Amino acid sequence: MKLFFALSLLVAIGSLTSCYYDNEEDLYPQNRLCATDSMSYANDILPVLNAQCLSCHSAAAQQGGVDMEGYTSVKKYVDNQKFVRSVKHDAGTSPMPKNSDKLDACTIAKIEAWINQGALNN
Ligand code: HEC
Structure with a gap:
């Protein structure tokens, strides 16, 4: 049970840090290239x-x-x-x-x- 908890914690941390890198400009590069102001x-x-x-x-x-x-x-x-x-x-x-x-x-x-x-x- 402790091991399971530790593993889920690792997965949770892993997905948090990967979210951190999914910023909008990397996901939608055309937004960065299309300036409309x-x-x-x-x-x-x-x-x-x-x-x-x-x-x-x-x-x-x-x-x-x-x-x-x-x-x-x-x-x-x-x-x-x-x-x-x-x-x-x-x-x-x-x-x-x-x-x-x-x-x-x-x-x-x-x-x-x-x-x-x-x-x-x-
Ligand atoms: C190859 C010729 C051609 C080109 C290129 C063209 N048009 Fe047209 N346009 C027409 C014709 C012919 C009509 C009359 C309606 C029809 O035949 O579809 C028209 C109609 C229109 C209308 C009236 C639409 C309506 O529903 O009343 C607008 C606004 C318009 N064109 C804008 C543009 C814009 C903006 C562009 C460039 C992005 C453009 N046209 C490029 C031929 C052209």
Whole structure:
């Protein structure tokens, strides 16, 4: 009985110390790599639009009647929530970018963070 108690104590200590090393950053390395604080339209959003959206949604192209060229145009789709909902492939919106892979989770997190931080023209 004493031996059993000693063994369980060892197991308990062992699992406590292993928990100590399971910190969030090691378990979810993408959290560490995906910084979403202080998002900027110019640095974080515009490059995504340029690379993934403006081929179809420039002022000249306007596919589907959607113009996302320039902050004022983009802000319209922030305010009606279609920007974030289309890139998250929410039901009831057209999934964007059309006919391409969904944006990676970090890019979507950055778009959401920028919107939550006020969708500033910064
Ligand atoms: C290959 C062309 C193409 C690309 C690239 C593209 N779109 Fe679209 N988008 C369209 C078309 C066409 C529509 C009209 C709806 C449809 O046909 O699905 C549309 C519709 C939309 C709408 C309106 C959705 C709705 O439900 O009313 C939004 C918002 C939008 N796109 C945002 C984006 C964003 C943001 C990106 C980049 C991440 C993007 N699109 C990339 C072609 C494109």
